[in-house]
Amino acid sequence: MAKQKIRQVTDEQIAQAFSGVSDTSVDQAVAERTGSDDKVGAGQAEASASTATAKPQQDMTPAAHQRYLELVKLGMRRTGAFGPRNEEPFQRNPRHNDFSLRRAYLADQAGDPNRQLDVADVDELFGLDESAPDHTTPTLVCDYCERPFDQPFVRAARVYWKNGSLMTNRDGSVDYRGQYTSLKSKATGQLVPVVAHLGDCLYKLRDANHEREKVEKNGAVYFKPVLLPALTYAGVLARIASIEEKVSTQHARQDSLGERFALKGRDEANTGESGKRYSSHIPTTPRG
Numbered sequence: 001m002a003k004q005k006i007r008q009v010t011d012e013q014i015a016q017a018f019s020g021v022s023d024t025s026v027d028q029a030v031a032e033r034t035g036s037d038d039k040v041g042a043g044q045a046e047a048s049a050s051t052a053t054a055k056p057q058q059d060m061t062p063a064a065h066q067r068y069l070e071l072v073k074l075g076m077r078r079t080g081a082f083g084p085r086n087e088e089p090f091q092r093n094p095r096h097n098d099f100s101l102r103r104a105y106l107a108d109q110a111g112d113p114n115r116q117l118d119v120a121d122v123d124e125l126f127g128l129d130e131s132a133p134d135h136t137t138p139t140l141v142c143d144y145c146e147r148p149f150d151q152p153f154v155r156a157a158r159v160y161w162k163n164g165s166l167m168t169n170r171d172g173s174v175d176y177r178g179q180y181t182s183l184k185s186k187a188t189g190q191l192v193p194v195v196a197h198l199g200d201c202l203y204k205l206r207d208a209n210h211e212r213e214k215v216e217k218n219g220a221v222y223f224k225p226v227l228l229p230a231l232t233y234a235g236v237l238a239r240i241a242s243i244e245e246k247v248s249t250q251h252a253r254q255d256s257l258g259e260r261f262a263l264k265g266r267d268e269a270n271t272g273e274s275g276k277r278y279s280s281h282i283p284t285t286p287r288g
């Protein structure tokens with residue numbers, strides 16, 4: 001009787017120890033020997049080491065940690081917040097704490113091994129998407145589930161997982177992920193900004209084209225979703241502008257080619273399937 005009771009507690013402890021452990025390579029035999037609380041403790045320590053809040057006090061100043069906790073409440077560190085369901089913002093590699101990584105990078109830059117993240121660093125890493133419209137705007141609803149938003153839009157910087165530096169855009173500004181992407185409007189055919197709730201809504205909106213890329217890994221083949229980028233509001237406007245500019249440059253080039261080489265006019269050429277604009281000028285093979 002007593003023995004059975006002890007065994008039950010042990011199973012519970014094992015389950016608890018495993019519940020947060022992301023590494024499936026944990027030795028089952030070791031786990032099964034867990035009568036000792038040390039092993040359970042080790043499992044729990046490993047579980048908490050893989051979460052965002054592992055060592056914030058060492059990584060950040062107290063004020064920065066306070067700010068961090070406020071921002072985390074908005075969900076930007078939630079797993080899958082910005083898309084791939086298993087990906088935590090800042091934590092591309094689940095084996096390391098990226099705050100430590102970023103701090104190590106800054107400490108290295110400053111030549112100070114004790115450099116901690118301060119409030120400005122936390123704000124640079126993530127925070128509110130100040131470029132976005134007010135989330136309480138009555139007409140503004142999620143473009144996936146069509147429900148209103150109950151919290152402000154957020155953004156998160158992309159951190160290079162090898163050294164903790166921030167990824168940047170071509171103009172040198174920090175590359176932020178946000179809750180916006182762009183889709184073609186059914187009504188006008190123009191690219192427009194669309195926005196979604198963090199998590200599943202954003203993921204599904206970014207997967208609107210249902211594009212899949214064939215990936216072969218360790219002999220297995222699978223199809224990886226090719227997602228539209230998750231951008232801040234400013235980021236999505238810049239993307240739309242850049243795509244429109246590219247298209248108009250192409251048209252201009254085509255027009256000038258048309259003038260020089262008597263190609264078909266743009267409007268006429270464009271009525272064909274995309275990718276076949278120049279088909280009439282590609283030499284046809286005997287098979288036609």
Ligand SMILES: [Zn+2]
Pocket residue numbers: 142143144145146147196197201
């Ligand atoms: Zn939604």
